[in-house]
Amino acid sequence: MMDIVSSYNEWDHLEEIILGIPDYACIPQDEPAYRSKLDAADLNTFTAGLRKDETIQKARVQFDNLARILEYQCNVKLLRPEKIDYSKSIKTPFFEIENQNCAACPRDTLLVIGNEIIETPMSNRARYFESMAYRKILNDIWEKDKNMLWTNAPKPTMADSMYNLDFPWDDKSKERKDWIESYKYVTNETEPVFDAADVLRLGKDLVVQNSFTTNRKGIEWLRRHTKSRGYRVHEIHFPGDLSPVHIDCSLIPLVPPTNERKGILMNCPERPIAPADKERIFSGSNWEIQSAPMPFTTKIPELCQSSYWLCMNLLLVSPDRAIVEETEIPTINYLESLGIKCLRVPFRDVYGFGGGIHCVTSDIRRRGDRKSYFPNFD
Numbered sequence: 418m419m420d421i422v423s424s425y426n427e428w429d430h431l432e433e434i435i436l437g438i439p440d441y442a443c444i445p446q447d448e449p450a451y452r453s454k455l456d457a458a459d460l461n462t463f464t465a466g467l468r469k470d471e472t473i474q475k476a477r478v479q480f481d482n483l484a485r486i487l488e489y490q491c492n493v494k495l496l497r498p499e500k501i502d503y504s505k506s507i508k509t510p511f512f513e514i515e516n517q518n519c520a521a522c523p524r525d526t527l528l529v530i531g532n533e534i535i536e537t538p539m540s541n542r543a544r545y546f547e548s549m550a551y552r553k554i555l556n557d558i559w560e561k562d563k564n565m566l567w568t569n570a571p572k573p574t575m576a577d578s579m580y581n582l583d584f585p586w587d588d589k590s591k592e593r594k595d596w597i598e599s600y601k602y603v604t605n606e607t608e609p610v611f612d613a614a615d616v617l618r619l620g621k622d623l624v625v626q627n628s629f630t631t632n633r634k635g636i637e638w639l640r641r642h643t644k645s646r647g648y649r650v651h652e653i654h655f656p657g658d659l660s661p662v663h664i665d666c667s668l669i670p671l672v673p674p675t676n677e678r679k680g681i682l683m684n685c686p687e688r689p690i691a692p693a694d695k696e697r698i699f700s701g702s703n704w705e706i707q708s709a710p711m712p713f714t715t716k717i718p719e720l721c722q723s724s725y726w727l728c729m730n731l732l733l734v735s736p737d738r739a740i741v742e743e744t745e746i747p748t749i750n751y752l753e754s755l756g757i758k759c760l761r762v763p764f765r766d767v768y769g770f771g772g773g774i775h776c777v778t779s780d781i782r783r784r785g786d787r788k789s790y791f792p793n794f795d
C-alpha cells in the first residue's frame with residue numbers, strides 16, 4: 418500500500434493536492450484577529466455575512482479553471498473540501514459569533530510535514546471550525562495510508578484574553594509601526610497559535626514567521642512536536658510588514674539548491690527579512706535570497722485581507738513549472754528568466770476570499786524525500 422501523505426518542501430513534483438472552494442463564503446464579523454488584517458479604509462465600513470452570490474459565482478469559475486489545469490495539464494490528483502454553511506452562528510464557552518468564514522484557503526488550516534497533517538491552532542474566531550471541511554478527506558486518507566499521522570494541535574480558546582485588545586488597528590499609524598518593530602502583535606502569548614501558511618517547508622528545516630497568526634508559543638509547540646523526527650524550526654520576522662500574516666507573500670522558494678549551485682528564495686522587497694534573522698538562519702546555508710519584482714498592479718479588491726504582494730503567491734508544481742496569476746507579468750518574466758515555465762491562470766476574483774493560488778491549496782503528496790539544505794545546522 419502506497420503512502421498518500423508525503424510532502425517535505427514547496428517545489429518537488431506535485432502528485433496530489435487539496436483545492437479550496439468558495440461556497441457559502443462569508444465576511445467575518447468584527448473580531449480582533451480579523452480587524453488586524455484590514456486596511457484603515459476598510460476598518461469601519463464592512464458588513465459581515467454571506468458574500469454576494471455573484472461574487473461567489475465569479476470566484477467559482479476561477480477555482481474550477483484552476484482545478485482543470487491541476488488535473489488535466491499537471492496530472493495532479495485533486496481533493497475538494499465539503500460544503501459547509503458558514504453563514505451559521507457558533508457559540509463556544511468563550512465566544513459567540515453570527516457567521517463564520519469559508520473553506521477557500523486550506524493552506525492556513527492544514528500543515529503537511531512529511532507524512533503528517535496537522536490541523537492548525539488558528540486564531541480567527543470565524544475560522545474556529547474551518548478544519549471540519551477537510552475531516553472527510555483526512556479520515557479517508559488516514560484509513561488508506563497506514564503511515565499517515567493525523568494531528569489536531571491544541572485548540573485555542575479564542576477568548577478575549579488571547580488578544581491584545583489595545584492593538585493599534587490603524588495600519589498607517591506610528592504606534593502600529595512601533596508595535597510591529599518590537600514584534601508585538603494582535604495575538605498575545607497566552608496560548609499557542611499558528612496558521613500553516615506561516616510555515617515555509619524547506620526539507621529538514623521549517624522557517625516559521627512570528628506574526629498576527631503565529632505567536633512564539635505556537636512556534637515552540639511546533640519545535641517540540643517535530644524535534645524527535647529531526648526537524649529544525651527557525652523563527653523569522655519581516656519587520657517592514659505592518660500586517661504580518663502568512664509567509665507566502667514574503668519569502669518563497671523558487672529554485673531548489675543542487676550540488677552545483679545555491680537555491681533561490683524570493684523575498685518581498687518591501688518586507689526584507691530582519692537582518693539578525695537572515696544572518697542566523699541563512700548564512701552558511703545553501704540558499705541565496707533575491708528580491709521579488711514589483712507587482713503588475715497595486716490594486717487589490719476591498720476587504721481582501723491581503724496585499725498586492727499576492728503576486729508572489731504562486732504554486733510550484735515541479736521545480737521547473739509554476740502556476741501564477743495571469744496578470745502578474747513581472748513575476749512571470751522573472752520566473753521564466755530562472756527557467757521556470759509559468760502556467761497562467763486568472764485568479765483575481767478569488768483574492769477577496771483570503772488569498773492567492775498558493776493559499777487556496779494544500780499539498781498532500783510531492784515526489785521526493787526529506788533533505789537538508791542548511792549545512793550550517795547539520
Ligand code: NVA
Pocket residue numbers: 660661662663664665666722723724725726727730771772773776
Ligand atoms: N499577509 C499577506 C497575505 C498572505 C496570503 C499579504 O497580505 O501580503
